[in-house]
Amino acid sequence: MSVHQSTPTVNLEAAKNLGLLPEEFEKIQSVLGRMPNFTELSIYSAMWSEHCSYKNSIVWLKSLPKEGPHMLVKAGEENAGLVDIGNGLGCAFKIESHNHPSALEPFQGAATGVGGINRDIFTMGARPIAQLNSLRFGDPKDKRTQWLVKGVVKGIGSYGNSFGIPTVGGETYFDECYSQNPLVNAFSAGIVETKNIIRAKASGTGNPVYIIGSATGKDGIHGASFASKDLNEDSANDIPAVQVGDPFQEKLLLEATMELAKTDALVGMQDMGAAGITCSTSEMSAGGGCGMRIELDKVPLRQSDMQPWEILLSESQERMLAVVKKGREAEVEAIFEKWDIHCVQIGEVTEGGQIEFLWKDEKIAQVLAESLVLGGGAPVYYREFREPAYFKEYQNFDIQSVAEPKDLKELAKKMMALPNIASKRFIYEQYDSMVGTVNMNTNNPSDASIVNLKDSNRALAMTVDCNSRYVHANPEIGTMIAVAEAARNISCSGGVPSAVTNCLNFGNPYNPEVYWQFVGAIKGMGKACEAFNTPVTGGNVSFYNQTVLKDRTEPVFPTPTIGMLGIIEDKSHCTSIPFKQKGDLIYMIGSSHNDISSSQYLAHLVGVSASPVPYFSLEEELANQEQLRMMIRAGILSSAHDVSEGGLFVCLMEKSIHSDLGFDITSDDSVRMDAFLFGESQSRIVVTVNPEKEDSFLDLMMLNGVEFDLLGHVTKGSIRIDDEEWGMVEDYASIYDSALQNDLKA
Numbered sequence: 216m217s218v219h220q221s222t223p224t225v226n227l228e229a230a231k232n233l234g235l236l237p238e239e240f241e242k243i244q245s246v247l248g249r250m251p252n253f254t255e256l257s258i259y260s261a262m263w264s265e266h267c268s269y270k271n272s273i274v275w276l277k278s279l280p281k282e283g284p285h286m287l288v289k290a291g292e293e294n295a296g297l298v299d300i301g302n303g304l305g306c307a308f309k310i311e312s313h314n315h316p317s318a319l320e321p322f323q324g325a326a327t328g329v330g331g332i333n334r335d336i337f338t339m340g341a342r343p344i345a346q347l348n349s350l351r352f353g354d355p356k357d358k359r360t361q362w363l364v365k366g367v368v369k370g371i372g373s374y375g376n377s378f379g380i381p382t383v384g385g386e387t388y389f390d391e392c393y394s395q396n397p398l399v400n401a402f403s404a405g406i407v408e409t410k411n412i413i414r415a416k417a418s419g420t421g422n423p424v425y426i427i428g429s430a431t432g433k434d435g436i437h438g439a440s441f442a443s444k445d446l447n448e449d450s451a452n453d454i455p456a457v458q459v460g461d462p463f464q465e466k467l468l469l470e471a472t473m474e475l476a477k478t479d480a481l482v483g484m485q486d487m488g489a490a491g492i493t494c495s496t497s498e499m500s501a502g503g504g505c506g507m508r509i510e511l512d513k514v515p516l517r518q519s520d521m522q523p524w525e526i527l528l529s530e531s532q533e534r535m536l537a538v539v540k541k542g543r544e545a546e547v548e549a550i551f552e553k554w555d556i557h558c559v560q561i562g563e564v565t566e567g568g569q570i571e572f573l574w575k576d577e578k579i580a581q582v583l584a585e586s587l588v589l590g591g592g593a594p595v596y597y598r599e600f601r602e603p604a605y606f607k608e609y610q611n612f613d614i615q616s617v618a619e620p621k622d623l624k625e626l627a628k629k630m631m632a633l634p635n636i637a638s639k640r641f642i643y644e645q646y647d648s649m650v651g652t653v654n655m656n657t658n659n660p661s662d663a664s665i666v667n668l669k670d671s672n673r674a675l676a677m678t679v680d681c682n683s684r685y686v687h688a689n690p691e692i693g694t695m696i697a698v699a700e701a702a703r704n705i706s707c708s709g710g711v712p713s714a715v716t717n718c719l720n721f722g723n724p725y726n727p728e729v730y731w732q733f734v735g736a737i738k739g740m741g742k743a744c745e746a747f748n749t750p751v752t753g754g755n756v757s758f759y760n761q762t763v764l765k766d767r768t769e770p771v772f773p774t775p776t777i778g779m780l781g782i783i784e785d786k787s788h789c790t791s792i793p794f795k796q797k798g799d800l801i802y803m804i805g806s807s808h809n810d811i812s813s814s815q816y817l818a819h820l821v822g823v824s825a826s827p828v829p830y831f832s833l834e835e836e837l838a839n840q841e842q843l844r845m846m847i848r849a850g851i852l853s854s855a856h857d858v859s860e861g862g863l864f865v866c867l868m869e870k871s872i873h874s875d876l877g878f879d880i881t882s883d884d885s886v887r888m889d890a891f892l893f894g895e896s897q898s899r900i901v902v903t904v905n906p907e908k909e910d911s912f913l914d915l916m917m918l919n920g921v922e923f924d925l926l927g928h929v930t931k932g933s934i935r936i937d938d939e940e941w942g943m944v945e946d947y948a949s950i951y952d953s954a955l956q957n958d959l960k961a
Contacts (some may be wrong), residue, residue, distance in 0.1 A: 296752020722770025
């Protein structure tokens with residue numbers, strides 16, 4: 216059966232309009248041995264887009280460490296990373312972006328990001344138990360930012376709350392570089408019995424292929440291509456590329472999949488995300504070394520006037536592709552009929568690697584699965600990179616150029632009101648954090664989110680972290696800090712860092728200076744992950760995060776968001792942020808430095824944006840975290856909290872605000888007072904110790920040569936620094952609780 220030559224006409228101009236390079240158009244003709252038709256050209260356009268093929272990033276991603284003591288599958292092998300958490304259980308976890316859709320239609324963009332990441336988890340047979348998110352917006356007083364925040368937060372809450380999975384943590388940052396192009400990164404984790412893991416591979420000639428879930432519509436067509444180009448003044452025309460979600464349908468799909476996973480009728484399953492049917496058929500076929508014969512006229516449709524190529528490329532949500540063992544069709548169909556979900560056979564597995572797409576018995580496309588996919592025939596590029604001029608300029612910063620402030624108390628109050636410091640309570644209170652009763656942080660927050668493993672003495676710690684200002688200042692060291700802070704948050708919570716997923720948000724990869732940032736970030740991530748023995752299980756690359764204006768292009772800060780999973784071996788090790796009682800001693804593990812570089816204080820209160828990354832030593836970080844975990848296991852600490860944005864003062868205030876207890880500390884006269892209070896030098900952790908345990912604390916601290924310092928003690932509610940009254944906790948708490956909400960309503 217020959218392939219029908221569909222309209223419109225295919226030529227180089229048509230290929231360019233679909234985002235293909237001239238050399239890629241030539242390669243397609245070489246692979247096919249003929250001129251492609253429009254449907255085939257559309258298939259290659261989607262699968263060879265940056266979003267699906269990682270063609271501009273894979274050469275560097277391959278350098279990241281992938282081996283570790285808990286790994287059950289390697290990066291890229293399945294829909295999500297999977298690590299062994301003991302007792303026959305695995306944890307599937309992943310983070311992905313939905314940036315461009317959220318920039319145009321924030322509610323649906325964010326909502327479908329949540330839906331998509333959860334499908335990646337449960338198509339592996341894992342029941343999602345927790346969600347986190349990492350969000351970046353522009354100036355909170357800007358009207359567009361306010362519209363984006365409102366829509367994104369509502370979208371996350373609407374989908375996640377309806378789906379019934381708790382949002383247990385996350386981060387929200389504000390910077391003008393994200394004004395037009397927000398970042399919406401969604402993380403999900405789920406638990407699976409290792410014997411019930413579902414693989415994303417097809418096999419078995421003659422086995423039936425099913426489409427499961429919602430009917431297919433025109434939403435999301437060319438969504439993968441849309442995510443692989445710049446945002447500009449015409450991007451509003453791409454709103455049809457934004458998908459529309461239905462969390463209640465996804466909940467039914469989840470329960471049906473969990474029931475199916477308990478049978479042995481399933482060969483493989485994959486979420487129908489980017490590029491829809493095109494992606495799932497090609498990746499499952501290539502993964503299993505087989506082909507498929509797909510009859511598109513059997514696909515359930517929401518709109519009757521859809522063209523075959525539209526059906527292939529639609530990214531309608533809540534859909535999955537499944538390969539079932541021949542002879543077990545009735546059993547599988549009965550499960551989905553019970554849950555009132557479409558389960559329609561649309562094809563079968565074939566020998567060889569060809570995928571044939573038919574429309575009413577006419578072959579409309581035939582492509583080699585392996586030629587489409589990452590790791591197969593998809594193009595791979597080594598892009599030029601060049602150090603930007605600003606990098607050397609940033610190194611010239613001298614702290615002596617900043618006059619030492621006179622009114623530190625006033626600065627402290629301004630610090631608590633900064634958008635990146637102030638409470639995000641009014642955002643996260645829109646999310647259901649308690650459904651499922653696994654969240655252990657509801658009334659006692661920790662640096663990482665702690666999720667209960669029921670019927671076990673273990674728990675999971677998970678976090679998402681990235682200070683993009685640091686990464687902009689120095690991509691390699693800044694990304695090392697992102698990994699280190701994620702690990703520090705898990706260590707402060709009583710866990711042991713286990714594995715990493717990442718969401719790499721950068722500008723245009725064809726810009727050598729942007730690509731230099733990307734390469735540096737990968738190098739830094741690799742070094743830090745090797746040091747912490749936290750292999751990278753997979754994730755997402757999101758390029759083209761920038762706004763193209765008439766006179767210039769503005770990329771966002773390089774933002775390699777780190778999602779890290781840790782294991783709390785014994786729930787008695789769980790350690791929280793708040794002060795516990797008056798009179799407890801306050802110690803800092805690590806040392807102060809005469810450093811205000813890239814701090815919130817320097818950037819937003821002094822007004823200096825050009826400065827290097829703050830002090831960081833990977834060796835010191837590793838030693839401090841190991842020391843901290845030893846102290847926690849010994850049961851010596853009352854609380855722990857890392858020093859991050861805002862410096863030591865903000866760290867202490869967060870411990871105070873969460874406990875209504877104050878602190879009385881003495882400064883370090885070897886460093887400037889603004890550096891001592893507001894500097895963001897890394898690897899520091901503030902802990903509290905009951906005076907009765909101080910001797911044991913000191914004995915253990917002296918074992919490994921880790922630097923530490925007695926800062927002072929916990930008070931009933933007053934703030935004292937160097938024997939001077941700084942007010943009461945409630946004075947700062949009122950600013951901290953209301954500042955950001957007031958900005959967003961301005």
